[in-house]
Amino acid sequence: MSYRISFRTVVAALALACCLASSTRAMAKIKVVASLTDLGSIAAAVGGDQVEVKTIARPQSDPHHVEVLPSYMVSVSKARLYLKVGLMLDQWADQIIDGSRNNKVEILDCSAHIIPLEVPTTRVDGRQGDVHPNGNPHYWLDPRNGGIVARDIAAALGRIDPAHEVEFRQRAETFAKECEDSRVDGVARIAALPNRTMITYHASWVYFAEAVAMEVPGHVEPVPGIPPTGGHLQELVDLIRQRQIPVLLQEPYYSQDAPEFLARQTGIRVIKASPSCDSAQPDSYLAHFNKLIAEIVGS
Amino acid sequence: MIRRRYSPACIIFISLWIAGAPAVAGVVNPNISVIGQPYLMVTDDPANPDHDRLRMDPGETEVVFDDYLNPFTRGYFTLALNEDGLELEEGWFRILRGLPGALNLKGGKWRQGFGKLNAQHPHTYPFFDGFHVLSEFLPGDESFNESGLELSERLPSPGESSLVASLAWLQGDSFRQVRGDTIGSGDPISLSGDRSEESRPAVLGRLSAFSLIGERSGLDFGLSATSGTNNVAAGTRTTVYGADAKAKLWNSERSYLVLQAEVLKLDREDAGWSCATGYAHETVKPWGWYIYGDYNWDLRWNAGASFERYQAADRDQAWNSAFGLFGGVALMEETTAFRVGWERFRTGSAPGDVQPDPVNTFTLRVIFSMGPHKTHQF
Numbered sequence: 236m237s238y239r240i241s242f243r244t245v246v247a248a249l250a251l252a253c254c255l256a257s258s259t260r261a262m263a264k265i266k267v268v269a270s271l272t273d274l275g276s277i278a279a280a281v282g283g284d285q286v287e288v289k290t291i292a293r294p295q296s297d298p299h300h301v302e303v304l305p306s307y308m309v310s311v312s313k314a315r316l317y318l319k320v321g322l323m324l325d326q327w328a329d330q331i332i333d334g335s336r337n338n339k340v341e342i343l344d345c346s347a348h349i350i351p352l353e354v355p356t357t358r359v360d361g362r363q364g365d366v367h368p369n370g371n372p373h374y375w376l377d378p379r380n381g382g383i384v385a386r387d388i389a390a391a392l393g394r395i396d397p398a399h400e401v402e403f404r405q406r407a408e409t410f411a412k413e414c415e416d417s418r419v420d421g422v423a424r425i426a427a428l429p430n431r432t433m434i435t436y437h438a439s440w441v442y443f444a445e446a447v448a449m450e451v452p453g454h455v456e457p458v459p460g461i462p463p464t465g466g467h468l469q470e471l472v473d474l475i476r477q478r479q480i481p482v483l484l485q486e487p488y489y490s491q492d493a494p495e496f497l498a499r500q501t502g503i504r505v506i507k508a509s510p511s512c513d514s515a516q517p518d519s520y521l522a523h524f525n526k527l528i529a530e531i532v533g534s
Numbered sequence: 535m536i537r538r539r540y541s542p543a544c545i546i547f548i549s550l551w552i553a554g555a556p557a558v559a560g561v562v563n564p565n566i567s568v569i570g571q572p573y574l575m576v577t578d579d580p581a582n583p584d585h586d587r588l589r590m591d592p593g594e595t596e597v598v599f600d601d602y603l604n605p606f607t608r609g610y611f612t613l614a615l616n617e618d619g620l621e622l623e624e625g626w627f628r629i630l631r632g633l634p635g636a637l638n639l640k641g642g643k644w645r646q647g648f649g650k651l652n653a654q655h656p657h658t659y660p661f662f663d664g665f666h667v668l669s670e671f672l673p674g675d676e677s678f679n680e681s682g683l684e685l686s687e688r689l690p691s692p693g694e695s696s697l698v699a700s701l702a703w704l705q706g707d708s709f710r711q712v713r714g715d716t717i718g719s720g721d722p723i724s725l726s727g728d729r730s731e732e733s734r735p736a737v738l739g740r741l742s743a744f745s746l747i748g749e750r751s752g753l754d755f756g757l758s759a760t761s762g763t764n765n766v767a768a769g770t771r772t773t774v775y776g777a778d779a780k781a782k783l784w785n786s787e788r789s790y791l792v793l794q795a796e797v798l799k800l801d802r803e804d805a806g807w808s809c810a811t812g813y814a815h816e817t818v819k820p821w822g823w824y825i826y827g828d829y830n831w832d833l834r835w836n837a838g839a840s841f842e843r844y845q846a847a848d849r850d851q852a853w854n855s856a857f858g859l860f861g862g863v864a865l866m867e868e869t870t871a872f873r874v875g876w877e878r879f880r881t882g883s884a885p886g887d888v889q890p891d892p893v894n895t896f897t898l899r900v901i902f903s904m905g906p907h908k909t910h911q912f
Binding site: 295305338 | 637688695744745746788869
């Protein structure tokens with residue numbers, strides 16, 4: 236038995252293949268890689284179905300120290316947009332981006348339009364610990380900054396995919412409004428507390444505290460990145476007792492010894508919470524903020 | 535190996551130049567790091583002039599400069615300052631992007647990526663010094679460090695695993711080996727030297743793979759091979775083959791185990807001279823391996839053990855072995871680390887020969903760094 240393929244059949248098959256290829260291209264999502272789940276979550280909220288987001292640092296790990304793995308480079312090698320935290324927090328990202336060998340990836344420093352806090356006014360050296368010379372880099376913990384980052388991401392996505400630029404901008408505005416609503420709600424709930432002070436392990440929570448009008452009179456670390464000494468812990472015991480500070484926020488990647496000691500000595504309530512949200516899902520960023528508020532008010 | 539040394543005056547000039555640079559130059563200054571590595575050592579090695587006495591040594595100080603040269607290229611220099619003076623340990627550029635097919639091009643002088651350990655600087659080791667099998671088999675005095683050009687490419691691989699192939703064309707200086715004088719008449723060494731200063735290009739190829747295990751742990755595998763001329767007059771060659779594996783396994787947020795091993799096979803033709811037949815050679819084909827395990831807990835503490843066994847690269851090919859224990863702590867944070875170690879080295883002997891006593895060496899090294907290059911990666 237023999238088969239004869241006509242010229243018309245070949246042309247039809249080629250035309251079908253071209254149509255399929257072009258529709259696949261049209262449906263191809265913009266691959267985005269973010270240093271943190273928080274930036275990834277914002278990108279997912281802004282990008283919607285047009286983006287596919289991956290993240291590098293795990294929410295339970297210290298974002299200051301991320302081991303550069305070749306698999307991260309492979310992820311970035313396929314990306315069109317990389318979202319950096321900036322302010323010298325994720326310097327490891329440069330190594331990942333360089334190792335990706337990706338000539339087309341656009342790098343967005345998400346700190347570009349935020350107003351940094353704790354910018355040193357004097358020369359920075361090792362005596363001040365792990366101080367970031369351009370300011371505290373944990374800005375994503377203020378939802379207002381989440382809104383600013385969303386607008387920057389929308390602009391970057393619009394440059395990559397102009398056909399969806401308007402959608403990106405609209406989603407960014409919606410997201411920024413949700414951020415502000417969550418913050419206002421958080422401020423109201425914190426305002427109802429009899430004591431709006433807290434101790435934090437590392438200076439990760441400065442932006443969060445400012446966003447909800449809380450005061451941080453002390454950190455477990457005497458200076459950023461340096462574990463506490465006995466003398467410093469005793470000072471904290473006195474401070475907590477004197478000001479009846481109710482809450483200590485501790486990142487999961489630091490030793491529990493000092494917070495447990497302070498809890499035994501003063502009865503302070505230790506809340507172990509990551510400064511980053513759980514995943515790069517669109518609702519994860521604000522869910523994380525709302526959960527933090529809920530844990531602090533004890534509901 | 536050719537070593538370039540610089541006088542103390544040169545060091546002072548560079549220091550003053552850096553210190554005296556106007557503040558506005560900061561925007562284009564490279565990252566600068568200085569890493570000190572003083573140590574205490576006690577050994578019962580009779581060949582060591584300080585045996586059975588405590589030796590305090592400033593060790594080698596590394597000065598590192600690195601930064602982007604332009605949007606496509608990064609540059610890196612390491613100067614090693616030791617009792618012999620100042621040496622350019624590494625100085626290279628890498629074109630990271632812009633080349634066709636995502637190729638990377640590296641050029642200059644650098645610790646070659648043969649296996650896992652050779653490319654690393656000793657201050658990143660969890661133990662005191664590199665393994666004997668590497669210094670015995672790889673070309674070069676302290677490490678396999680060569681000038682050359684390297685092209686590398688990431689190959690297609692499934693999922694997020696990584697497969698990278700690289701090929702380097704090297705100057706070949708570190709392969710050179712001076713042949714002993716045979717005394718016999720007509721030996722070119724006694725007549726006009728043996729062209730021992732000449733070198734011929736060498737090659738190094740490597741294939742390395744990485745795969746994630748779970749979210750954070752990983753497995754590395756690699757195959758390496760290098761070949762070069764060790765005596766130009768005789769046309770004799772040194773070839774080394776290697777296979778390596780490393781597993782970094784996290785068992786909690788703050789603790790992990792590193793297991794690493796390398797196997798090496800040396801194939802070296804040693805040039806000789808005979809008055810009757812002229813140049814001849816004898817081939818040695820020893821092999822050896824090392825393995826170590828390093829457990830890190832609470833991020834700042836680590837302890838581990840190592841073992842290596844290899845044949846001497848000579849006619850007898852007796853088996854040498856070494857066992858070591860090591861531990862360390864990063865004080866306060868990663869800029870200062872203390873590392874303590876003990877090694878028991880047993881030299882092999884030919885059948886019928888007396889077995890030499892094993893040599894014990896205790897060390898305590900302090901590693902401290904200023905600048906972005908730290909003693910330890912958490």
